[in-house]
Amino acid sequence: MDWTMLADPLILSELVFQGLVRGSMYALMGIGLSLIFGILGIVNFAHGEQFMIGTYVMYFVAAVLGLPFAVGILFAAVALFLAGMAIERGLIEPLRRRAGRDWLVDSFVLTIGLMVILQNLAQIVFGTRRRGITELVPGSLELAGITVTYERLVIFLTAVLIVALLFLFIKYTALGKAIRATAQHAEAAQTLGIDIGRIYTIGFGLGAALAGVAGALLISIFPAFPTVGYQPVLKSFAVVIIGGLGNIPGAIAAGYLLGVIEAYAIFFLSAGWQAVLTPLLIVLVLIIRPQGLFTAQGERP
Amino acid sequence: MALEVRNLVVGYTREVPILRGVELTARDGLVTVVIGPNGAGKSTLLRAIYGYLRPSEGDILHDGRSIRGLSPHRMLEEGIGLLLQGRSIFPAMTVEENLELGGWIIRRDRARLRRAFEEVYARFPVLRERRHDPAGALSGGQQRMLELARITMTGPRTLLLDEPSVGLMPRLVDEVYDEISKLKGEKFTILMVDQNVKKAIEIADFVYVLNLGENSHQGPVEEFRHRLEDIVREWL
Numbered sequence: 001m002d003w004t005m006l007a008d009p010l011i012l013s014e015l016v017f018q019g020l021v022r023g024s025m026y027a028l029m030g031i032g033l034s035l036i037f038g039i040l041g042i043v044n045f046a047h048g049e050q051f052m053i054g055t056y057v058m059y060f061v062a063a064v065l066g067l068p069f070a071v072g073i074l075f076a077a078v079a080l081f082l083a084g085m086a087i088e089r090g091l092i093e094p095l096r097r098r099a100g101r102d103w104l105v106d107s108f109v110l111t112i113g114l115m116v117i118l119q120n121l122a123q124i125v126f127g128t129r130r131r132g133i134t135e136l137v138p139g140s141l142e143l144a145g146i147t148v149t150y151e152r153l154v155i156f157l158t159a160v161l162i163v164a165l166l167f168l169f170i171k172y173t174a175l176g177k178a179i180r181a182t183a184q185h186a187e188a189a190q191t192l193g194i195d196i197g198r199i200y201t202i203g204f205g206l207g208a209a210l211a212g213v214a215g216a217l218l219i220s221i222f223p224a225f226p227t228v229g230y231q232p233v234l235k236s237f238a239v240v241i242i243g244g245l246g247n248i249p250g251a252i253a254a255g256y257l258l259g260v261i262e263a264y265a266i267f268f269l270s271a272g273w274q275a276v277l278t279p280l281l282i283v284l285v286l287i288i289r290p291q292g293l294f295t296a297q298g299e300r301p
Numbered sequence: 302m303a304l305e306v307r308n309l310v311v312g313y314t315r316e317v318p319i320l321r322g323v324e325l326t327a328r329d330g331l332v333t334v335v336i337g338p339n340g341a342g343k344s345t346l347l348r349a350i351y352g353y354l355r356p357s358e359g360d361i362l363h364d365g366r367s368i369r370g371l372s373p374h375r376m377l378e379e380g381i382g383l384l385l386q387g388r389s390i391f392p393a394m395t396v397e398e399n400l401e402l403g404g405w406i407i408r409r410d411r412a413r414l415r416r417a418f419e420e421v422y423a424r425f426p427v428l429r430e431r432r433h434d435p436a437g438a439l440s441g442g443q444q445r446m447l448e449l450a451r452i453t454m455t456g457p458r459t460l461l462l463d464e465p466s467v468g469l470m471p472r473l474v475d476e477v478y479d480e481i482s483k484l485k486g487e488k489f490t491i492l493m494v495d496q497n498v499k500k501a502i503e504i505a506d507f508v509y510v511l512n513l514g515e516n517s518h519q520g521p522v523e524e525f526r527h528r529l530e531d532i533v534r535e536w537l
């Protein structure tokens with residue numbers, strides 16, 4: 001390999017941008033996973049399947065119905081928000097009533113089961129054929145010497161917009177504060193009159209919606225097929241471990257960090273190396289800073 | 302706003318009740334203290350009143366109305382606040398955000414919320430000074446003050462206090478009981494469960510002793526001062 005490329009600003013900035021596009025997906029997925037863990041104490045193994053449903057929603061809205069991609073993203077967000085709330089109410093809430101000390105294991109079995117069912121359901125309904133959209137937004141522009149396709153720009157900016165809106169929602173609205181309070185001390189939130197059952201339902205819906213949006217946004221890279229969620233969900237676990245469990249700003253930072261690292265790894269070490277580097281990074285973080293790179297010791301969001 | 306507990310039977314499993322027919326009345330505007338050895342069911346009693354546990358028998362009346370079976374998040378609307386045992390602040394949120402959540406059920410009534418803030422800040426000036434700090438950065442005593450302030454934002458008249466001084470340094474323990482005495486002066490109806498028998502008796506009007514999930518003694522505090530040592534000795 002040619003190490004002089006490391007000094008080439010064009011290549012470096014091109015890779016940073018590639019990394020930011022990848023990172024947008026990782027951040028969206030990671031925030032969703034982190035939100036669900038922070039609020040409900042559930043490691044959602046069906047998170048990738050929520051991404052998968054998002055890709056199908058986008059395919060049908062944009063390719064079959066021929067509507068603009070923004071409508072597809074909106075549909076994916078709404079569909080997954082509703083589906084997430086239904087899953088929480090119908091499956092998780094009844095389990096929580098019965099579960100006691102074994103909540104982590106019980107919810108693990110539930111979300112793994114959900115993953116298998118959703119994958120197979122998708123296979124029965126849609127088959128295994130990949131349904132993709134090669135180009136959501138045509139065209140490109142020259143930016144400081146590097147070529148940026150509108151496609152990538154749109155993915156990146158949409159993700160940034162959604163992350164920013166979510167951040168403002170969590171930080172400043174009454175409901176956002178109630179969500180944070182429930183994540184930090186559910187019982188205390190309850191004594192103050194907050195219906196934590198409702199917060200759990202909304203929280204799961206929000207997390208699912210983020211995964212759905214990620215799927216819809218990335219359809220040109222990840223076409224819709226029943227097991228498309230595997231890779232994104234693995235990445236989002238990496239993001240959550242690196243950023244700190246339940247830490248939302250940490251998930252954002254870790255998502256983009258991982259995206260950029262992978263872009264560099266693919267370019268300089270060849271494709272496939274990112275699959276080695278990511279677990280390596282996880283192991284390093286777990287050894288050096290097990291609470292996550294962006295979380296102070298013992299802190300919760 | 303008297304709180305009455307009638308023949309309450311509660312357990313985590315149906316076969317082994319923790320409370321076996323407890324009777325208790327927290328009288329209007331007075332401090333009622335429940336003491337008893339470890340495992341007597343004191344905290345279970347408060348948690349059952351507040352709706353965390355479902356009684357299998359008996360009733361709970363607040364101001365004559367049954368509140369049995371209500372969820373915990375409905376209790377403030379009924380005018381009952383609960384100070385949880387141990388630390389219950391939201392540590393990563395600011396002091397002000399913590400108090401704002403204390404006013405959750407009145408969040409749409411801006412004027413009332415503003416008044417509640419003014420009252421709380423007048424009562425606890427230190428909370429005003431530190432309103433922009435994360436609650437987790439407060440000292441242990443200040444955190445307790447914040448917890449007390451938070452449950453009184455909406456003006457409940459009945460307060461349930463679960464071990465208010467547990468885990469605090471001795472100097473801070475006095476501060477907490479001073480604060481509870483003030484609440485007593487303001488005619489809150491207080492039902493307090495406490496391990497710190499001496500301190501609790503000092504501010505109590507009425508005392509109940511629980512043992513193994515049953516009433517063992519009860520009466521006005523005057524009857525207890527001289528019998529206290531005998532009763533505590535029974536537990537050992």
